[in-house]
Amino acid sequence: MTARIPGADEFTSRPMPREELLRQISPSLSLHQVGDAGVDALTYEVIRHRLWAITQEMGETLRRMSGSHVVTESNDFNFSICDELGEQVQVGMYNIGLIGSMDLAITWTLRHRSDNPGIAEGDMFLCNDPWIGGGLHQNDAAVLAPIFHEGKLFGWTTAIAHQVDLGGPRPGSFSPSAQDVFGEAVPTPPMKVVRDGVLQRDVADAWVRRSRLPHLVGLDLRAKIAANKNAAEQILRLITKYGADTVKAVMHRMMDDAEQRLRAKLETLPDGTWTAVGYQEQSRTGDRGLHPIKVAMTKEADRLVFDFRGTAGQTGIINCPYPGLRAGIVFTMLPLLAGDIPWAAGGLMRCFEIITEEDTLTNASFPAAVGKGPFGPAWGSGNLVAEVLARMLDAEPGHRGDVQSICNGTTDLCVVSGVDTRGGGSKGFVSPVFDVMAGGYGAQVYHDGVDTGGRLIIPSARAPDVEMTEYLYPLVALWRREQTDSGGPGRRRGGMSGSVCYVQHPDQDGAMSLVVSGTGKVANQNVGLAGGYPGNSQLDLVVRGIDRPQLAGATTIPGGLDELGGATEVLPCEGESGLGPGDALYLHWQAGGGYGDPLLRAVESVRDDVRQARVSPSAAREVYGVVLSGDGEVDQTGTDEARTRLRAERAAGAGLPDGPAVSVGGWESVGVASAGLPDRPPGPADASEPAAARRLDDNLAVVESAEGRTVVCTHCGTRIGPLAEGAFVAALARRDAAPADAGPHIWADPSVYVDAEVVFRQLFCPGCLTAVNSRVVPVEHPLPLDDYRHWA
Numbered sequence: 053m054t055a056r057i058p059g060a061d062e063f064t065s066r067p068m069p070r071e072e073l074l075r076q077i078s079p080s081l082s083l084h085q086v087g088d089a090g091v092d093a094l095t096y097e098v099i100r101h102r103l104w105a106i107t108q109e110m111g112e113t114l115r116r117m118s119g120s121h122v123v124t125e126s127n128d129f130n131f132s133i134c135d136e137l138g139e140q141v142q143v144g145m146y147n148i149g150l151i152g153s154m155d156l157a158i159t160w161t162l163r164h165r166s167d168n169p170g171i172a173e174g175d176m177f178l179c180n181d182p183w184i185g186g187g188l189h190q191n192d193a194a195v196l197a198p199i200f201h202e203g204k205l206f207g208w209t210t211a212i213a214h215q216v217d218l219g220g221p222r223p224g225s226f227s228p229s230a231q232d233v234f235g236e237a238v239p240t241p242p243m244k245v246v247r248d249g250v251l252q253r254d255v256a257d258a259w260v261r262r263s264r265l266p267h268l269v270g271l272d273l274r275a276k277i278a279a280n281k282n283a284a285e286q287i288l289r290l291i292t293k294y295g296a297d298t299v300k301a302v303m304h305r306m307m308d309d310a311e312q313r314l315r316a317k318l319e320t321l322p323d324g325t326w327t328a329v330g331y332q333e334q335s336r337t338g339d340r341g342l343h344p345i346k347v348a349m350t351k352e353a354d355r356l357v358f359d360f361r362g363t364a365g366q367t368g369i370i371n372c373p374y375p376g377l378r379a380g381i382v383f384t385m386l387p388l389l390a391g392d393i394p395w396a397a398g399g400l401m402r403c404f405e406i407i408t409e410e411d412t413l414t415n416a417s418f419p420a421a422v423g424k425g426p427f428g429p430a431w432g433s434g435n436l437v438a439e440v441l442a443r444m445l446d447a448e449p450g451h452r453g454d455v456q457s458i459c460n461g462t463t464d465l466c467v468v469s470g471v472d473t474r475g476g477g478s479k480g481f482v483s484p485v486f487d488v489m490a491g492g493y494g495a496q497v498y499h500d501g502v503d504t505g506g507r508l509i510i511p512s513a514r515a516p517d518v519e520m521t522e523y524l525y526p527l528v529a530l531w532r533r534e535q536t537d538s539g540g541p542g543r544r545r546g547g548m549s550g551s552v553c554y555v556q557h558p559d560q561d562g563a564m565s566l567v568v569s570g571t572g573k574v575a576n577q578n579v580g581l582a583g584g585y586p587g588n589s590q591l592d593l594v595v596r597g598i599d600r601p602q603l604a605g606a607t608t609i610p611g612g613l614d615e616l617g618g619a620t621e622v623l624p625c626e627g628e629s630g631l632g633p634g635d636a637l638y639l640h641w642q643a644g645g646g647y648g649d650p651l652l653r654a655v656e657s658v659r660d661d662v663r664q665a666r667v668s669p670s671a672a673r674e675v676y677g678v679v680l681s682g683d684g685e686v687d688q689t690g691t692d693e694a695r696t697r698l699r700a701e702r703a704a705g706a707g708l709p710d711g712p713a714v715s716v717g718g719w720e721s722v723g724v725a726s727a728g729l730p731d732r733p734p735g736p737a738d739a740s741e742p743a744a745a746r747r748l749d750d751n752l753a754v755v756e757s758a759e760g761r762t763v764v765c766t767h768c769g770t771r772i773g774p775l776a777e778g779a780f781v782a783a784l785a786r787r788d789a790a791p792a793d794a795g796p797h798i799w800a801d802p803s804v805y806v807d808a809e810v811v812f813r814q815l816f817c818p819g820c821l822t823a824v825n826s827r828v829v830p831v832e833h834p835l836p837l838d839d840y841r842h843w844a
Contacts, residue, residue: 122486191423315354329436335369366412379430381406439579571625589828663684707785
């Protein structure tokens with residue numbers, strides 16, 4: 053661990069009560085504040101919708117002014133409108149992670165800038181410090197703009213976007229070998245970039261001077277200033293029409309309403325604690341370790357507590373400060389738990405608390421390297437939060453429609469840079485490959501996941517137009533397509549991901565540099581639920597010495613890796629490489645996890661998946677147990693035999709002497725309808741014994757009887773064991789198999805990336821061998837005993 057730097061704690065920000073914040077703001081700064089002013093319903097709705105529209109118009113302003121591929125093609129930006137103390141009243145529908153800490157940045161600015169240099173009308177502040185909250189890593193740069201009315205600070209707007217390059221030793225400002233933050237781009241605390249409505253040339257020059265692409269960074273700076281200015285003008289028009297007190301009362305009511313609606317939803321969900329453990333791979337170039345992140349979510353009444361104690365200590369580049377952890381929770385909660393609630397984030401954030409230890413992956417202390425913060429520990433934490441939220445929702449019949457397996461895993465970062473020599477030019481370029489935005493969504497209880505639907509955390513995410521990529525950079529795409537077998541297998545299949553393959557443009561002279569970073573190449577981030585399998589492993593390759601370099605003399609386009617020729621180089625989780633004239637770059641990003649045991653998937657659905665190239669015939673047979681005849685129809689006899697064989701293999705792998713002891717659907721034989729997986733809780737395993745029962749998830753239910761609470765299988769009625777302290781988990785059949793047994797979408801050889809022994813671990817009902825938990829994990833991964841303690 054890097055030694056602490058004296059005075060660094062001054063540049064950290066945490067949520068604080070409004071009363072405490074008010075005491076730390078300079079008395080010279082006059083604030084506009086109102087009490088509980090009444091607003092009629094019509095006025096409330098008109099102003100609320102106008103504030104929402106303003107954030108969307110900020111997006112159009114930024115997109116029209118920016119020349120950055122990140123903004124114009126992929127929507128990796130966002131905005132917010134805040135009250136006078138920074139609580140977020142309305143956020144945009146772009147990258148949600150980027151607004152998860154904007155209130156913290158405003159809080160810090162009020163505390164440390166209200167006296168010197170002061171906060172005045174016409175000012176704006178520029179910030180990219182992840183410890184303060186101006187984004188999740190240094191490439192996320194925000195402009196914070198106070199809005200004044202009649203000499204009083206009325207509110208704030210914020211505009212933030214990912215910048216392609218802000219300096220540091222590597223193009224794109226991402227350095228997989230960084231020892232600390234000084235090996236990355238420099239973090240900048242809030243500094244006044246606009247004073248009295250005038251851009252400060254000295255500050256702007258210092259800002260763009262650090263970048264390899266100063267023209268893009270400078271243009272984005274001006275675009276964010278313009279977006280804030282446009283928003284302020286429109287908010288002031290609202291104030292002119294309705295009055296400052298009325299508009300502020302609406303803003304506060306928006307947050308109060310969002311808070312009340314989320315608390316009301318939480319009240320309908322079961323109390324308890326749910327836990328999850330995930331892993332970050334390779335902390336830096338040369339590392340071969342797996343580093344755990346742990347969360348225990350406790351829901352009590354109308355409040356959530358996320359406890360990350362036990363997470364690994366900060367190391368390498370896979371760290372995020374506290375604001376990044378908070379953003380990971382926010383960008384998961386908003387779409388999954390508040391999808392039907394207006395996103396007045398300030399109110400929603402009141403409903404949860406974070407417990408975390410210092411100097412860890414999810415609460416790193418300065419000067420830890422944090423370049424991978426957003427798509428490493430922040431996103432990884434968000435995935436774990438999504439997992440525990442889904443299990444909580446799954447246990448309540450009225451909310452099962454909201455359950456979703458994990459989407460996308462995380463991003464697949466590959467930064468391509470070099471000198472564009474097309475047409476005799478010599479223009480430098482730096483670009484992440486943003487095709488990876490087209491991730492697969494997780495499966496749900498009643499629906500398959502959306503194929504290449506985008507990003508859960510970026511509702512407006514887009515994969516760029518391939519022709520625009522080829523126009524801007526000296527690359528030619530051989531293909532970009534959905535990838536067969538990528539979606540996590542399950543009773544409901546996870547949404548497919550895709551792959552892209554690029555070569556250099558024929559007119560390009562010289563090699564390009566590659567910086568790669570990806571999590572989920574071994575321990576999948578896109579896990580399934582209720583026995584569903586994880587989505588595909590992330591995979592990045594460079595094929596060296598392809599048969600037709602730069603397509604010279606080619607009459608056909610290669611259709612796959614096997615048609616490229618050459619030798620394959622597997623790129624690490626964290627590292628650097630190059631792309632020459634005789635090479636091809638292949639990226640296969642992550643899909644969504646499955647839901648439920650794939651052996652329970654309707655055979656017609658598997659048949660249709662094969663017809664539509666979503667699932668291969670071999671995966672249909674070996675993963676789903678569905679055999680198709682030569683004309684593509686279901687061979688029912690072959691399917692019955694295949695599914696029986698697969699269950700017998702599960703029994704053998706779990707050390708059971710024979711195949712399934714009880715057939716799926718056996719519950720019906722005792723007179724209780726359950727095999728159809730109804731929404732209502734299943735009945736007791738013994739129909740003659742009156743008892744209450746409650747579903748845990750797709751496969752398990754809790755039966756109340758005189759002996760206490762017992763966990764039973766919803767498919768065959770087998771009594772598995774006592775619920776208390778998760779004791780029944782020890783009675784589940786367990787198999788540790790090679791990762792490749794999870795299907796062709798899983799990377800077969802973890803030793804390429806890590807030293808730890810990695811297995812495909814499954815837990816089954818001991819009666820019918822239905823999978824209730826399926827994960828690719830290190831062999832020491834704990835059994836999920838704690839996942840069910842909340843029922844005891």
